[in-house]
Amino acid sequence: MQTIASDQPFALAASVATIGVFDGVHRGHRQLLARLREAAGRHGVPSVVVTFDPHPRAVLAPQAAPALLGSLQDRLALLRASGDVDVVLVLRFDAVRARQSADDFVDTVLLQQLRVRQLVLGADFRFGHGRSGSVAALAEHGRRQGFGVCGVTLLADGSADAGTHCSSTLVRSRLAAGDVGSAAALLGRPHCVTGWLRPGAGAGRSADMAVAGELCVPPAGLYAGHLSEAAPGASAPWQPVALQVHARDASGRQRIAVYGHGSLARHAHRRVALHFAGPAASLQQAA
Structure with a gap:
């Protein structure tokens, strides 16, 4: 392309x-x-x-x-x-x-x-x-x-909203409500944000990503997800993680704390994609 x-x-x-x-x-x-x-x-x-x-x-x-x-x-x-x-x-x-x-x-x-x-x-x-x-x-x-x-006509075929109009506005509204599963169905993949990962505390099992204020992130809370170094849409190995979304700061930026079931050290200081797979209740499934 x-x-x-x-x-x-x-x-x-x-x-x-x-x-x-x-x-x-x-x-x-x-x-x-x-x-x-x-x-x-x-x-x-x-x-x-x-x-x-x-x-x-x-x-x-x-x-x-x-x-x-x-x-x-x-x-x-x-x-x-x-x-x-x-x-x-x-x-x-x-x-x-x-x-x-x-x-x-x-x-x-x-x-x-x-x-x-x-x-x-x-x-x-x-x-x-x-x-x-x-x-x-x-x-x-x-x-x-x-x-x-x-x-x-752009339809949400293949999701629970099949037959209804599919739009970026609808996806944003589902994410704003914290319904990352429904947003993923409309997108045809989990919603993801990309950015640079900073090492956190915890013997390499935690990291942080600062997200620019113009990007769409679910509300503050804990989510199941996974991490990949591949570009959005690409097929690549991924690592199950827990994603803790924090409230926006005064500048409008948002911090996502990433907690791994294994070490995240190899991803530190690299650009990664964080995928929101589901609510915190599904963390055991993500593992």
Whole structure:
């Protein structure tokens, strides 16, 4: 998978593309990515994800910006792990991008840079200044300029919420309620946070991770989980751990204390992923 930043000059010969933040790359997102791959295969062109960083609401309404289900690096790792994406275009979302009209976005990004043949989008997708662009508006552009548009309803199939709309907002609400099991069902994997592990006390059986304030973490409490040095979405050996989430400090950062059934010393000073597998009652199962 190739990652292209918005400040890099480039143009593709042709593509099939989708657009969105893709925070968490949940089950609904992966349905969309599978449709993207199918369409790209039919056209014989690369599949492209156009995503934004930072989250648009962090620029448009910072006080209402959502806690993120992962960093940009986590998002890229999950998109890569899907196997459905050839190219990711990361567009910087700033005040200039916020003022860009839907028509200008279509002309400069979709037509000039991506030479898009088909768009595969979430059915409720909106874009452009004032969220003026919609799937219907893009379909009208496509009729005039020669590309197709397909809207896909993102469903939570494969979970207890099967048949309902699957969204990053819904996942965040489940995590905020401490329901890490339900969040995992919507994501299709346990929710995880990544960061650098610091050694703790206890003969190598404890460690700490400081989590940036913009990341989504379950409420303070004790959870069963596991630790891995692999990127999110990758298959790798994991170690059962207990995760003690502490309340946010004055700066908004959150500390997670990690307690191992074996030594954690080999993970100290390394970047790791902490996976929230279930409530404290399931710690014996995690062991």
